[in-house]
Amino acid sequence: MSRTPIIAGNWKMHLTKRKASALAREIASAQGVRSNRRCYVFPTYVHLDHVRRNLRGSDVKLGAQNCWHKKEGAYTGEISPYMLRDMGVDVVLLGHSERRHVLGESDALIADKVKLALKAKLEVMLCVGEKIEEREAGLTFEVLARQMKALKMVKPGLADRVTIAYEPVWAIGTGAVATPEIAQEAHAEVRRQIAANLGPDVAAKMQILYGGSVTGSNAAELLSQPDVDGALVGGASLTIDKFAPILAAVQGA
Numbered sequence: 623m624s625r626t627p628i629i630a631g632n633w634k635m636h637l638t639k640r641k642a643s644a645l646a647r648e649i650a651s652a653q654g655v656r657s658n659r660r661c662y663v664f665p666t667y668v669h670l671d672h673v674r675r676n677l678r679g680s681d682v683k684l685g686a687q688n689c690w691h692k693k694e695g696a697y698t699g700e701i702s703p704y705m706l707r708d709m710g711v712d713v714v715l716l717g718h719s720e721r722r723h724v725l726g727e728s729d730a731l732i733a734d735k736v737k738l739a740l741k742a743k744l745e746v747m748l749c750v751g752e753k754i755e756e757r758e759a760g761l762t763f764e765v766l767a768r769q770m771k772a773l774k775m776v777k778p779g780l781a782d783r784v785t786i787a788y789e790p791v792w793a794i795g796t797g798a799v800a801t802p803e804i805a806q807e808a809h810a811e812v813r814r815q816i817a818a819n820l821g822p823d824v825a826a827k828m829q830i831l832y833g834g835s836v837t838g839s840n841a842a843e844l845l846s847q848p849d850v851d852g853a854l855v856g857g858a859s860l861t862i863d864k865f866a867p868i869l870a871a872v873q874g875a
């Protein structure tokens with residue numbers, strides 16, 4: 623089963639409007655329009671429109687880093703997935719470890735966000751991953767199974783708008799990248815969980831990205847694993863010098 627690799631940049635709460643726009647132009651020109659890999663960028667909300675304009679002419683998809691689980695109403699400071707769609711956003715990142723562990727989002731809240739984002743016609747990139755103490759206690763697969771239950775919200779026919787990012791919390795922003803073997807083992811389990819929730823045909827097609835201290839030096843080896851279909855990149859997505867080698871690490875790119 624061939625799955626088109628995806629390289630995604632999560633810019634978190636970084637960059638100015640000018641720098642985000644310039645980086646978008648650089649990434650748009652590095653990506654262009656191609657069929658052998660996809661590229662997504664996730665700027666902060668307030669830069670979305672500037673980035674959207676600077677991605678024109680490329681096939682880079684525009685992503686938001688989060689959304690709320692209600693369509694509209696008295697939710698001061700929150701953003702509806704319908705608002706994101708209305709301003710040209712293609713995809714939303716949900717369940718990032720910083721949302722789960724710094725902002726305290728629960729599995730139930732994340733599942734509700736998945737449901738509404740799909741209803742709003744966005745793509746969803748659902749992040750899952752274990753903390754170091756969970757890995758050390760032998761609980762990694764249990765944690766993944768619990769977090770992957772959000773897929774129960776995906777109605778038949780909508781699964782092609784969902785991707786998963788496996789991001790072990792201990793590898794995010796630490797330089798402690800997972801070995802290719804650890805990544806492959808977890809990705810195979812994530813694929814089993816996709817099959818358990820949505821069936822084997824969906825599991826065979828769904829892209830699973832690895833995230834956590836990906837750089838130009840380790841990307842090719844990670845991407846060569848059979849169940850690693852791309853990378854979600856934080857720190858190394860903030861300059862074209864660091865991001866372009868990761869884009870280029872996709873086989874045949």
Ligand code: PEP
Nearest residue numbers: 794795833834835856857
């Ligand atoms: C992330 O935040 O999604 C991430 C993977 O960060 P980093 O690449 O910096 O580890």
